[in-house]
Structure formats: C-alpha cells, structure tokens
Amino acid sequence: VTGEEIVEMYEEGVLPKGDALSKLTDVAAAHGVEHLLQILPEPWPKDLEKWIFDVYDNEVDSDDFLSFGDPEPDLELRRRDIAVLREWIATRKRARSL
C-alpha cells in the first residue's frame, strides 16, 4: 500500500486518522521518511512528522510497543522500522540544533 492510497483510505472514511498515520509510518520506515514527507499532500507531512516524534521519540523498547489490529506482528520488522524512525528523529534533531 502506498502513502497516497493510505491518505485516500482516510478520506474515504475507511481508516481513522491514527490508523492512517500508523500505516504511513510503516511506509515511511520502509521507503524513507523524507521521501514520504515530500510526496504527501498537505497537511499530512506535518501530521506525520508530529506522529513519529510523539510515538517514537522515547526509550521504549521496540518489543514493548502495543500493536492493535495485528494478531501476528512481525517483531523483527517492527524492531528494524523503529530503529529507522529513531535514526531519522535523531537526524532531524541534529539538523534543528544547527
């Protein structure tokens, strides 16, 4: 599923906003956060950035996150995704501090 499709699903009422952002986060981790932020329509880039910071800018162990709606989560993939997101957060913070 692409970022645009997820946005479309939200607009059609298929997904709540949080679900849409959560799915976008997965796409971002897989294909690059900056890339996704560039192609998403407004106001999604700002929303997604805030979501990623709110959910992952902490020291919570990847395995301790609560996943709703996925009875068989791929834990390894989740760990990798979260590592990617946290790396992006760190980069963004460094850029802000410069």
Next chain:
Amino acid sequence: MGRHDQQGGGNERISLSPDVASAPAVGPGKQTAAERAAGAADGEPAAPERSRRGEVTNRGGPWEPDDSFLRAAGIQEPSGMVAMGPTRARPGAASAAAPRTPPPVAATKIAAANSRKLAASIDALRALDDAALVQRRAEAQAQVAQPRLPDNERERVTREHDAVELVCAERGLSMRAEARETELLEREGPMAVRLPVTRPEMRAFIERQISASGSYREGRRQVTMMLNSELTRASFATRQLGHEQLAILDGEVAQFRKAFSLQSLHTARSMLDDGSRAIAAALATYGLPVDTVRLTAAAEKTRSGDDDGASADWLTLAHADENDARYQATEPQRQALAAWVERLQYQQAVISGLAHEQDRLLAMRAAKEHPAHHQGPRGPLLELRGVEGMDEVRRAAARSQAQVAKLPPQLVITPTPLPDQGGAPDQRLAVIGPALRDARTELARLWIEAERRHPILAAYRSGGAPDPGAAKGLSGAGNGAGDGQMRAALQQVMPKLANILRAKSALASGELSPLTLPPVVELARTQMLVPPGSARTGAVRDLVEEASSGGWKQWAIAAITLATTVLALVPAAGAPVILATNLSALALDVYGAVESYEEYGLQKALANTDLDRARSLSAEEPALTGLAVKLVSLGLNAAVVTRLFQEAVAVRRLSSAGRASDDAVRALDKLGEQHGLPRLGEEVAADARAAGGAGRVGSSSAPAVTVQGLAQSPRLKWRPNPDGAVRTPEEVVELARKWGVEIEEDVAFIARDPKTLPKNTLAEYFGSRFDPGSRLAWKNFLNAREEVSVRISREILSSDEACVAVIAHEMHEINGLRRLFEGRETVPAEEIYRLINPGIKGNLHDEAWDIADGIVMRMRAAGQKMEAP
C-alpha cells in the same frame, strides 16, 4: 436503514446515518491531548498522549527484585542505618522482613486535590536511589524537627517529610534508629531506651514509637512515659527536647486530622454518588431505561415499602414504545446473565454435595473410632444424609445441565468431576477434601468472572458469602423468559440502592460518620497519600476509633461496599478517573489493613473482601483470576500475595510471548513452594502457552471459513451459504441486527480485499501502534466522518454465519469500548490492549467469541435459512 455506496478503490461501503448525539461524552470544544491525537477533522496529527518512561515502567512492567528490595529483605542493610522494625507488626507498617510490593501508580494520578503537591514530591523522590533517599530522609527529619518555623515553611517541610516516609515505606526501608538504643534494649528490657539528644533523632524516635503502637495517641502516651521514666536516664534537657518534638507533631497531626475528616466526607459522598451511577449503568445493559434521577425515585419508592411498584414501573417503562426496541435487543445480555447464574448454582450444588459427603464420611470414621458415642439413630441418619447429599448433587447437576442445555453452547457448564464413591472411607475423605477446596475456589473464580460481566450480581453478596441460590430469580430456571428475571433483579437491587440513599442522607445530617466506613477510610488514605506506619496512619486509626465509639452501622458499610464494588466493575459509569484509578487498588489496600477492622468485629460486614481482593489483584491479568483466588484464600500477608501474583503475571506474559526462561519459571516455582503452591511457575507457564497457542484465528480457506483454537477464537466452523449467495455489507448488517447484534448508527462496515487486512484477520476497526504509556480517546476510533469504520474481509460475505459471527464479535468489542469511554475522556492504551487483543483470557475479545458462537448456534438451532433481508 443505511445507504449503500460504491466507493472508490473497490470498497463496498455502508454508512448508517452518523449520529453524533449517540457518540460518547468527549466534550466538544475540549482539546485534550487525546483529542489532539485524534484530531482528524481539524488537521491535527492524531498522536497519542504519552507519559514519561518512568511512569510506564511503574504501571505496566513486570517487577523484579532490585538492590533496594534485597536490602529491604534484610540481605543488605542501607549504609549508616540500623534496621529496627516496629516492636509489634501493624497492618501496613513498613517492615524490613516484608517483601516489597510492586511499584505503585504515579502519586499525582491518585492524589486528592489537597495532596497534589505532596504527590509531586513523592513522584520526584521515587526517581532517587536508596542511598539518596536515605540521605533525604535524614535531611527531612532534621528540617521537620526544627521548632518555630513559619506556617508556610512548616507546611513545606512536613510535606517533604511525608513524601520521603511514603517512598521509604514503599521500599521497605526501616525507620531510622540509633545503634545505642538497641544495645540498651537488649540488655535491660523494653523501657531501657537511651533517649536521643538531637532534634532529628528525637523526632525519629517518636515516630518509631507511634509506628510500633499503631496509634498516635498510644504512641504518644508511651513516649511521654519514657521521657519521665528513670530507666531511660533522660536528662532534663532531653525531656525538654522530647516535649518540644511532641508539641510539633501534635500540631501537624491536628492539622492532618481536620484535613482527613474533610477528605473522608468528600470521598464518601463521591463513592455513593458514583456508585449509584454505576448501578444505573449496570442495569441499563439489560435494556432498562435507567438514569440516576429515575433510579433515585424508584429507590425512594422502595424505601417507602413499595418494592413491587418500583419494579413494575421500570418494566412498564422498558416496554414503552421508545424503549422497547432496546429492551428486545438486549435479550442476549439477559440470557447470558441467566446462564451465568445457572453455572454458579451448579457449582454451589457441587459444593453442597461434597460437603455432605465429607460430613457423612467423617461421621462414619468417628463412629468407628468411638462407637460408644456414635451408636443409635444418629449413625444411620448421617449415613443417609450423606448418601442423599451425593445423590442430591448429581440430581442438581442433571437439573442444571438440562437448564443450560437450552442456552447457547458456549455457556454450557464444564462439570466439576465428582469423586468416585468407591473405596474405603479414609481414601474417599482424602479425595473429597481437596475436591471440596477446589470446588470452592472455582465458585469464587466463577463468581468474579460473572460479576465482571454482570456487575448487578454484586447485589447478591453483601452481608454474606456469594449466594448463587439467592440469585435464582435471575436464572432461566428461576423465572424463565420474560420480565421475571429483571423484576427479580430490581427487587434485589432497589433496597440496596435505598440504603445508599439513606447513607447519603445520614452523612449530610451528621448521623453517620464517614470514618466508620472502612472502604471510605482506605480510599481517603490512598488519596491523601498517608505513609504506612507513620504518625499520620496512627492518627487515622485514632480517628476511626473515636468515630466508631458509638458503634458501627452495618447497613451503611454494606451500602458503601456495594457502591464501591459496582463502581470498580463499571468504570464507564461517569466516575471521575481519579476515583476509578484508586478503586482498582482499594481492595488491596483494605486487604492490607483488614486486620484493623477485624479487631472491631467487622468480620461479617467485610466478609466478602476476599472476592474483591482477588478481583482487584487479577484486574491486570484476568486469566489469572483462579490463582488470585487461591492466593487470597491461603491467608498470606498482603505483600506476599501481591508479589507472588506479580511474579506469576510476569512469567505468564513472558511465556505468552515465548520468552520465559527456565530460570524465571523455576524462580516462581521456588517462591510458590515457600508459600504452599508447588509447581506454580510451571503451571502458569503451561497455561499461558496453551492460551497463546489457541489465540490465533486460522486461515480462511474457501469454501468454508476455517477457524482454530479453543480459548480466544471461535469454536465453530462457519458454513458457507448453501446457495452460494454473496451478501453486501448492508445485507449482513441487517442480518446481524436480526440476530440481536447491537449496532449503533455511527458504525460503518466496509468490505475490503483480504490482502489489505493484517494477516489472518477477518475484520479490523483499529490498527495502530502506540507506546505503552499512551492514553487513547474515543476519537482515536473514529474516521473523518465521526464513524467507527469496521473493515471486513470480502471472503466472509459468502457465509452468513461468518458474517454474523464476525460482526457480533466486532460489535461486542466496540460497544464495550464505547461504554468504557462514556465516563472517561481518555483511557490508557494498555487497558484497551488488554480488553481487545487476543491472548488475554476473559477479556472483551474472549467474550466476543463466546457471543458470536452463541449466535451461530442459535442460527443453526432455529434451522433457518439465512435469507437476505
């Protein structure tokens, strides 16, 4: 009837007239963090509110012994301190030998308004290590011991001192004591104490005496005696010092007594008001058009002696045009109540039969050992009664089985095996003893589970042990179908509600002191963050003693206990979050202090606290309710019970995730063994593995939808439609409603390609990831149109059974969540997770499959072809 749209992207969509008015009370215009999280409409990102990492760890993580625990357990002493526990153990007093309880919830979350600053200090202190804490304790005692402080400074240092003492008590750090005192104590007897000569040490000394006596008044008296005793060899200056410190404490305690009395009154009123609302909410789940105004009016009618009139009014109202549809729609809930009562009655019959048989065998043995005392008609009579007892239990079992056979199969009793009647009496006695114990434990476990689903059952246990027989009117056998069941429920509930009103009125007139209501005192103590074993705890005891000098009002205690119990069971009843949070811990707090109340002869009024304790203990992990019941029934120290349970929860969670190490299991085995529960670790781990393995919905291959598992998934293999018909979402919603599934107008079902849903998932309405400290709002579940959108897999549309079961399942969870949010703006994500995720026995997800299975069985039993509406 909704409209049927064809959406872009291949979605078939049914939207059922969004009804904003029916949405839960998330205040419009209020911009909570959770609303910001869900703020789709205004373009705000839907991020959850997140708490700090430390709080997350405190709340949810498995507790493990650390250095401070080891020190508290006497393995390692804090530097510079000499451990000297109270001379006599008091309930709740800090003890070096007692196991430490798990980290508590953040103090700021449970504190009353007048204790917020204290709570903030406590939370800050919890971040310190033990050495730093001990240092702060010495500093706080030095500050608080200073005479002639300005009022605001006195308030500040007292608060700091209280905060330090509470955190020290949590960690089991003993109160400060001088080594020289101990030497003298050992050599010359209890009065031979070398009195301290500095202010901080004198303060610490006085506090220890109060802690040891459990009463401020008594502790103070003893200190005064010591100050004046020759054995203490106190100089004039030392005596002066002692009196100075006593005067300072007197001032602090006088202030505290006023504050505590006010807080108790406020707490009692809140508990009674919220309890009434909780009872109303519990009754409303059966389709009774209840609100607190009507409920109050009915209770007033009951107080005036017109019980029948009150229940008749309700039922008339329930059948009025505007309410009848809802009443009819809640028939499954009433049926489920009847089925639970049948289960409970069956278990009671088993216990009765086993007890009679045990009596008979004991009498036979006595007659054999002492024939002279047991000759004559008594022997054969007992023999007959015993035989009849066992026969009776078998007859009761048969009757009960016949009743439940009429009910949905998922509620059919799994019979408790009855011991074989063969063998020598001694052999049979050896079998019956444990069987009786297990049957009683099972009844308690079943009762807790039944109360969780049907809180009105709490009205059937005040003033005595739970009595399924008294609830007969709620069972199918008692009243059959129709209004009899609800009439019986109302007749039971109304007098108790009338007592709640009477208690409110008596509190207002001063006829009833809130300090004579143990649950109120315990909750107020929690809200005011009173350190266990402190001078303040002693002052609370004195207040209770003084207030109860005129006697205890058992009816008022029963009323507040019922209000508390139902309130804890119905958190969505409009209770302030803070009160609900406290209630979850209340039963355990009462447990810790129950010995005090037993001293007052309140055993009868508090006889049911075991159930509440077990229920509270297992609230975090309902699958371990049976273990909680066992632990509580062993009569262990509250801290030991809590620790054993927490360790079991940790092992269970690790086992469920396939991460429990042998060492962890063995450690729990060893801990269990020490307290009479051998193989505890192995049993918990095995049970978790079994539940986890069964907790997955299998693949759904055409033509039938195949499901696997026993505990957390449907038990039935759904049949495809014989004519191959494929329904639309609109049709399946109509069909589900026809079978009694409650679907609010703001729920939209959307058929989706199975590939767009998570693996092995047939439906989804919420699919996000959160950190465990997040809090969620109802808005998190809503789409841009303020609807709950349920994505269902297209593959189920060719099976009416699958459609109805899946919709029933999702709606049970959604309706449960809706009720949860009706009284709370936000709920911890962890709480939601425990309610709706697979793998947690007894949660909404688990119940939902029971209900779905029941409906499918009814569909089959009715022998109806599932015609499209």
